[in-house]
Amino acid sequence: MGEVRVLLVDDHPVVRAGLRAMLTGFEGISIAAEAADGAAALKELARLRTLGEAPDVVLMDLQLGDGMDGVTATAQIRKLAAPPPVLILTTYDTDADILAAVEAGASGYMLKDAPPDQLRQAVLQAAAGGTALAPRAAALLMERISNPGTSLTPREVQLLELLATGLSNRAIARQVFISEATVKTHLVHIYGKLGVDNRTAAIAAATQRRIIRAPGSKG
Amino acid sequence: MGEVRVLLVDDHPVVRAGLRAMLTGFEGISIAAEAADGAAALKELARLRTLGEAPDVVLMDLQLGDGMDGVTATAQIRKLAAPPPVLILTTYDTDADILAAVEAGASGYMLKDAPPDQLRQAVLQAAAGGTALAPRAAALLMERISNPGTSLTPREVQLLELLATGLSNRAIARQVFISEATVKTHLVHIYGKLGVDNRTAAIAAATQRRIIRAPGSKG
DNA sequence: CCGGGAGTCAACCTTTCGGTTGATCCCCGG
DNA sequence: CCGGGGATCAACCGAAAGGTTGACTCCCGG
Known part of the structure; x- marks a missing residue:
């Protein structure tokens, strides 16, 4: 099969460069495009689709500086026809962030301090239609269904x-x-x-x- | 003159990869070594010095996970003989962070969302013995000297x-x-x-x- | 139709907080 | 050498917040 094409969405140039370097270093993963904010992400997604190069997964930060945040962007993407899976990759793992991301239709929630190999696994898993959750995110969701009254x-x-x-x-x-x-x-x-x-x-x-x-x- | 050698200190693998990719892409800048925390930074610095490859500037995050924080690490480095300039590169620009960094002897204070070219300028400036401040950091310091009572x-x-x-x-x-x-x-x-x-x-x-x-x- | 959760309010009591006054100590700078 | 600012502490009082109990309304769902 071909490579997994990733659309990077992060407002920090440094982080984008890091993810680009890290992911392109992995077998079977390539960067289709990058975007610094939610609006640009949607634009890139549309552009790639018209080219027949739709990404297999969107790697999305939640903090996107001024403008549309990652949750909103994720929800927008998931409203499209045949939307790509969105894998959240962010710095914080607060309850509200995790829940908002899941409710917006994210396929996974990973933290930026995760080791490179876990990141690679998560991207491949999400691209294949699976789910990838950081330990705390998984724990939160399980706790929510067993204890919803709080x-x-x-x-x-x-x-x-x-x-x-x-x-x-x-x-x-x-x-x-x-x-x-x-x-x-x-x-x-x-x-x-x-x-x-x-x-x-x-x-x-x-x-x-x-x-x-x-x-x-x-x- | 030769290249400006940089010692990277950041606890996030993704960010280190990004800075490495970005800085090595610039003319006249190379990465001497990397460290994930303060202790490792001091160790790397000592190692490079014994090799006669002392870095021309240390690029330091303030948040370094568990252990020694960036301010402490900066102070430690500046206590050495003929210390290299330390350029802070971090995510937050609170008064407390900025002042603590300056008091610890930092040569500059930049934010991670700065555009690549500003980052390059800051590294070169710090390596040359100069100062590089993000707008908010500069404003804060100027306000301090004109209005110190409050x-x-x-x-x-x-x-x-x-x-x-x-x-x-x-x-x-x-x-x-x-x-x-x-x-x-x-x-x-x-x-x-x-x-x-x-x-x-x-x-x-x-x-x-x-x-x-x-x-x-x-x- | 009835239970329950959300929102509203009152009365009461204890603890904490806010504000003041005054005091000691140390260190730095004129 | 002396003033002043920073840091420390004590005693005091009134105001605000914390905690409890109980009660009423509204609305939604079984």
Whole structure:
């Protein structure tokens, strides 16, 4: 059979160069094209298809700088007809990242610090229609199906976001037109679900799990 | 003159491969050796010196996984006799990271998403004994000399970082072996300097101004 | 139609936090 | 040599947050 053609999507030139060097060094893998962001990835994908050189797998980072993030890009790609498998290759393995990627239709979730051979295996596996998950990603998904009751409600996430901006309970209450008592009730629920016992720990936990965006971080 | 020899220090195989491919592609730059952590970097440096092949510049990531971080490694290198210039190449540009690197004796501070040509320029500049700063790093240092009164002390930044992990005053006190009263005193000073009046707002403000990294992000 | 989860609110109590005042120690620089 | 800033600690008080119990509404699904 022919080579597995890969479309690289990563905003860091250094990482793209590294993946290009690493993957082309493997037997049976070649780089079809590269893209620095989601829009460029979709454009490249369309271009390659018209050339009859559709990639066998898309290797996608989740953090793509300004613009479309990797989850959105993945969802867009999976909406196409006969979409290629998308293998996520990123730096972080937070709950929200993993779940968002899987929900967007990713075929796998690998970390950038994985050894080269695991990376090669994952690419080949995804290209063949299989699945490749980093240990933590696999553990998370299994834990989710056995223990589904611990996720935050939309309202709780909303209050969490306000909490992270540094507002007091009273200020939050005024912001969303409820009483301070209700805010406290929600916070108690949030603390319980996150396994913490104060607001700063809740912010840290929620940020770590990417339930909320870091205060002041660029979109 | 001969080629500029670079010692690469980065814990990610993908990034090392990328930098190797990118830099060796440039005229006048070659890779002398690579290291995945601080200890290995010092060892490689010593080895190269005994061979009479001392590198002209060390390209150093700040996040080096388990063990010695990039700041410590930089300081160690700069303590040697006739130390090579150390150019920091990392992912984040928080105030704390930049200042720590400069204080450790770094010759420059660049970000990994910099375009290849800027990277090449920075390496050559550092190797020639010059300085190379990313825009935000340069802006920070200039702002420091023109406006030195309102900055947080290192101790205050340290407590702020612990604060952002969700620790209580008592827990912070135990962590750094001081009394809870002292923690409270520091926090009052921090609140004053940041213009806030509670701990969550301090985290939000400090994150926004990049005095600290987002809570929970890897270091 | 009934149970349950989500959202709302109140009253109560304990703990933590925020703010102040005042004090000691050390080190650096004029 | 003396001032000042940084770091340390103590005692105090009021305000805010944490935790519990209980209750009401709404809506969705079995």
